[in-house]
Amino acid sequence: MNRKIALITGASRGLGKNTARHLAAQGIDIIGTYHSKSGEAQTVAATLEQSGIRAVMLQLDVSNSASFEAFAQQLSDTLQRNFGRSQFDFLVNNAGIGIHAPFSETSEEQFDQLLNIQLKGPFFLTQRLLPLLADQGRIVNISTGLTRFALPGYAAYAAMKGAMEVLTRYQAKELGARGIRVNILAPGAIETDFGGGVVRDNHDVNDFIAGNTALGRVGLPDDIGAAVALLLGDGGGWITGQRLEVSGGMFL
Secondary structure, X not given: OOOOEEEXXXXXXXXXXXXXXXXXXXXXXXXXXXXXXXXXXXXXXXXXXXXOOOEEEEEOOOOOHHHHHHHHHHXXXXXXXXXXXXXXXXXXXXXXXOOOOOHHHOOHHHHHXXXXXXXXXXHHHHHHHHHHEEEEEEEEEEOOHHHOOOOOOOHHHHHHHHHHHHHHHHHHHHHHHHOOEEEEEEEOOEOOOHHHHHHHHOHHHHHHHHHOEOOOOOEOHHHHHHHHHHHHOHHXXXXXXOEEEEOOOEOO
């Protein structure tokens, strides 16, 4: 019996890498994407394969929607060549960047960069990959706790993620006829290199967040990877169109 296959964008580092590790531990084969660091991505793939699954890394710039047609063809070829399949089962739209800038100082260039990566990219990438996504498959989009609570400096970033939350409900509604479940996971503050690693490396920021979180600490990558695996596991089969915040009770 064929194993499930997950496509994870931005899988060479951070939360994408951690998600790939959790899914691999469940026996799910991985196709990951990376932006520019091929060597780093291939090292991740090799590490994942040590758990007994198959892993492939493909280059993708999610900000360049004109490249999605070629990527879809490359993905199709990879599925046939490496997995003996014509479709994959799970899509995790994880790739992204963080820009910290006050609303009054956010430039149009910064806004457009966030728009292309955080909203336009996953919108049209998912659209293009629908023929390759198996019926009864699942999509997990990634949002942020900043759509529920507001911290200065994230107006543009949170606005894009808020749009993704609305899009998720529409995707769940329109793709339900194919049995495809679509949900969005909203991490709180996590100790990674995201946004320059400020949550991980700045002790004052870390302490502030921990002091305003019900579980008394900042989130870790394992908290998010495990939550994505939960949504893609057997227990997530009757969940669709939902926003799941994984923040340890931040700013309740």
